[in-house]
Amino acid sequence: MAKEVVLEKVARIEGLLNLAVVIREGRVAEARAEALEGTRLLERILLGRDYEEVPDLASRMCGVCQAIHRVTSVQALERALGVELPEQLELLRELVAIGGHLQSHILHLYFFVLPDFMGRSSVFELLPSHEPLIRRVLRLKRIANAITEIVGGRAVHPVTPVVGGFTSLPSRLKLERALALAKAFRDLVEEPVRLILSLEAPEFERRTAYVSLRGDGEIPLLKGPVAVSGRGEFQPHEYERHIRYVTESYSMARHYTLSDGSEYMVGALARLNNNYHNLSDGAREMAASFSVKFPSYSPFDNNRAQALELVHFAERAIEILDALLESPPGRARIGFEVHEGEGVAVTEAPRGLLIHHYRLDARGRVTLANIVTPTAQNYKNLEADAREFVTVLLKQGVEDLERKTEMLIRAYDPCVSCSARFFREH
Amino acid sequence: MEKPKVGIFSMSSCEGCLVQVLNLEDKILEMMRSVELVDCRLLGVKKSYDRLDIAIVEGAVMSDEEERELREIRERSKILVALGDCACHGGRFLFKDFKFDSVPVDLPRGLKSFRADPLDKYVKVDYYVYGCPIDGDDFLRLFKELLMGKEYRPAPFNVCAECVLKDNECLLDKGIPCLGPITRGGCGAVCPTSGRRCIGCRGLAEDANVDSLIEIFTKRGIEVPEYLWELKKQVGGGRRG
Numbered sequence: 001m002a003k004e005v006v007l008e009k010v011a012r013i014e015g016l017l018n019l020a021v022v023i024r025e026g027r028v029a030e031a032r033a034e035a036l037e038g039t040r041l042l043e044r045i046l047l048g049r050d051y052e053e054v055p056d057l058a059s060r061m062c063g064v065c066q067a068i069h070r071v072t073s074v075q076a077l078e079r080a081l082g083v084e085l086p087e088q089l090e091l092l093r094e095l096v097a098i099g100g101h102l103q104s105h106i107l108h109l110y111f112f113v114l115p116d117f118m119g120r121s122s123v124f125e126l127l128p129s130h131e132p133l134i135r136r137v138l139r140l141k142r143i144a145n146a147i148t149e150i151v152g153g154r155a156v157h158p159v160t161p162v163v164g165g166f167t168s169l170p171s172r173l174k175l176e177r178a179l180a181l182a183k184a185f186r187d188l189v190e191e192p193v194r195l196i197l198s199l200e201a202p203e204f205e206r207r208t209a210y211v212s213l214r215g216d217g218e219i220p221l222l223k224g225p226v227a228v229s230g231r232g233e234f235q236p237h238e239y240e241r242h243i244r245y246v247t248e249s250y251s252m253a254r255h256y257t258l259s260d261g262s263e264y265m266v267g268a269l270a271r272l273n274n275n276y277h278n279l280s281d282g283a284r285e286m287a288a289s290f291s292v293k294f295p296s297y298s299p300f301d302n303n304r305a306q307a308l309e310l311v312h313f314a315e316r317a318i319e320i321l322d323a324l325l326e327s328p329p330g331r332a333r334i335g336f337e338v339h340e341g342e343g344v345a346v347t348e349a350p351r352g353l354l355i356h357h358y359r360l361d362a363r364g365r366v367t368l369a370n371i372v373t374p375t376a377q378n379y380k381n382l383e384a385d386a387r388e389f390v391t392v393l394l395k396q397g398v399e400d401l402e403r404k405t406e407m408l409i410r411a412y413d414p415c416v417s418c419s420a421r422f423f424r425e426h
Numbered sequence: 427m428e429k430p431k432v433g434i435f436s437m438s439s440c441e442g443c444l445v446q447v448l449n450l451e452d453k454i455l456e457m458m459r460s461v462e463l464v465d466c467r468l469l470g471v472k473k474s475y476d477r478l479d480i481a482i483v484e485g486a487v488m489s490d491e492e493e494r495e496l497r498e499i500r501e502r503s504k505i506l507v508a509l510g511d512c513a514c515h516g517g518r519f520l521f522k523d524f525k526f527d528s529v530p531v532d533l534p535r536g537l538k539s540f541r542a543d544p545l546d547k548y549v550k551v552d553y554y555v556y557g558c559p560i561d562g563d564d565f566l567r568l569f570k571e572l573l574m575g576k577e578y579r580p581a582p583f584n585v586c587a588e589c590v591l592k593d594n595e596c597l598l599d600k601g602i603p604c605l606g607p608i609t610r611g612g613c614g615a616v617c618p619t620s621g622r623r624c625i626g627c628r629g630l631a632e633d634a635n636v637d638s639l640i641e642i643f644t645k646r647g648i649e650v651p652e653y654l655w656e657l658k659k660q661v662g663g664g665r666r667g
Contacts, residue, residue, distance in 0.1 A: 009467060011467050011468075011469075011470040011472070012467075012468065012470040014441055014468070015441065016436070016438075036491075037438050037439075038438030038488025038489060039488070039540070041540065056622070056625050060442075060517075062440045062442070063439070063444070063445045063559060064441065064442070066440075066442060107448065111469065112470075115470060121471070121472070122466075122469050122470035122471045123469060123470075124463065124469070134455075135452065135455075138451040138452055138454075138455070139451070141448075141449070141451060142449075145449055153617075154616050157558070159616065159620040159622045160621070162622075167622055168620055417440045417441060418440075
């Protein structure tokens with residue numbers, strides 16, 4: 001007889017998600033990642049709107065990774081209008097993205113993931129035994145937000161990035177302040193990162209395709225070809241030929257697969273599996289001292305990959321700020337003409353590959369909008385992992401099956417709100 | 427004295443307003459000394475309780491299930507706070523001229539139609555914290571005043587009030603369609619201060635005059651967007667009820 005176990009509205013993830021597991025004869029026959037969040041029709045809202053309004057609306061996709069949504073929408077519009085930014089403005093954009101990554105990873109690792117490993121259910125329960133650590137990660141979060149605020153004008157839903165550059169630029173004094181903050185972040189983060197790297201995750205491996213941007217000497221956040229591990233690369237504008245979506249009657253979100261129907265994983269683990277050799281010196285040393293190796297086929301290593309990224313991107317932020325102070329950007333915004341066009345931008349959100357795709361008419365009004373979020377791309381992989389992981393747990397006869405399965409879900413750092421969109425264009 | 431029991435709940439939303447609360451960082455730890463958080467899925471808090479002193483609800487109501495949940499929360503709570511624009515207005519500032527019933531959707535999970543409703547369409551809301559996202563300091567002020575038994579009152583003035591105090595150049599003068607004059611302030615005019623037009627995320631100011639804004643747009647040669655005419659039909663020159 002089949003038995004169905006449903007983990008309802010999983011705690012400590014962004015948004016509302018059920019995971020349903022159907023067990024038949026001691027094996028998992030089916031796993032369903034059910035996004036419950038109301039569908040937000042954002043692509044429909046964008047239709048007919050002026051391109052200038054798009055970044056403000058697109059950043060409302062998500063409350064955690066709004067910075068990267070804003071930057072990605074701006075980049076897609078710039079492709080559509082043929083706008084190319086000078087290097088310094090690109091560096092500033094990268095800095096906005098880095099601020100978002102740092103705050104998102106801190107939130108996920110220490111508020112959502114850490115309590116599991118300490119046998120607690122929330123960060124508040126950790127407070128009596130770990131107050132100095134909690135105070136330190138709160139401070140790290142504040143620093144990450146302050147960096148975003150200096151460049152983006154506001155920490156949540158930053159306002160300055162626009163098509164052609166920025167509405168205003170940070171002064172030299174503010175850039176110096178950001179540099180001091182990035183250095184403080186780098187110093188303070190060392191110990192909390194060591195803690196995450198030392199945690200013993202459940203043992204589980206399943207090889208899948210890892211999809212991320214690939215860089216030459218860097219871990220790119222805003223540009224580069226898209227690497228599909230073991231299968232080669234594709235260019236951003238070709239995305240529709242390489243991934244496709246399926247609609248599931250049980251989920252408010254689209255679920256994505258590669259073009260052959262197989263599942264794939266995006267996120268920090270995919271980024272490091274595809275770009276491990278480009279980790280900064282500090283991050284690489286730390287990985288070595290804890291014998292963390294990439295490529296890794298354990299989804300739980302997504303947590304470790306995020307921890308290493310905290311060090312890597314803090315070091316990258318220092319590098320960027322040094323470069324900007326040496327040679328500051330001249331103008332905030334470059335001129336361009338509005339015309340018909342189509343553009344795709346592929347970036348790395350904290351949770352993985354993010355695609356924004358727009359078509360504009362001659363007046364700059366949106367006639368097509370498509371947004372593919374990381375969590376939507378991960379659902380099929382999460383389902384495949386859950387099938388195998390829960391089957392293994394059943395064989396071992398573990399008692400805390402539900403808790404361990406929740407840990408697997410959390411390792412993906414899902415962001416259900418972003419993914420819940422369901423709009424038919426005809 | 428027993429600490430007030432607090433629950434934090436999400437309807438459909440991006441959870442950005444809760445992230446703003448978390449962004450209060452150290453101040454949250456101080457707040458937690460004065461109250462007992464008994465329910466918050468995002469943070470993994472789930473204690474058993476019957477009654478809540480304060481329920482904080484973010485997000486819009488988008489399904490029967492959410493409507494049911496909201497009614498239950500209301501029944502067991504002394505005070506209900508709507509957190510953010512989705513909870514206060516159903517996130518309508520994003521939609522503006524967009525009519526829900528004309529949207530073709532394939533809705534999963536047995537849903538019949540699309541909706542995004544503010545909480546007060548279904549239950550009584552005691553306090554509103556406006557904005558997309560909310561401002562953390564606003565939330566802190568509400569909290570302090572509730573603990574002291576005072577009436578929290580959101581900023582009644584418009585975005586221009588704070589914009590002027592910051593000595594910003596008026597975006598309308600530059601021909602940019604800024605909604606500052608009709609939008610509730612309290613945000614510190616964050617968007618115009620960064621050179622971005624106000625997009626109206628806190629809803630209408632208490633004395634919003636849409637007629638007058640249309641006149642300003644027209645005089646300065648700014649194209650009047652369709653949604654302003656729609657808004658004028660609803661509120662005209664006076665405030666919205």
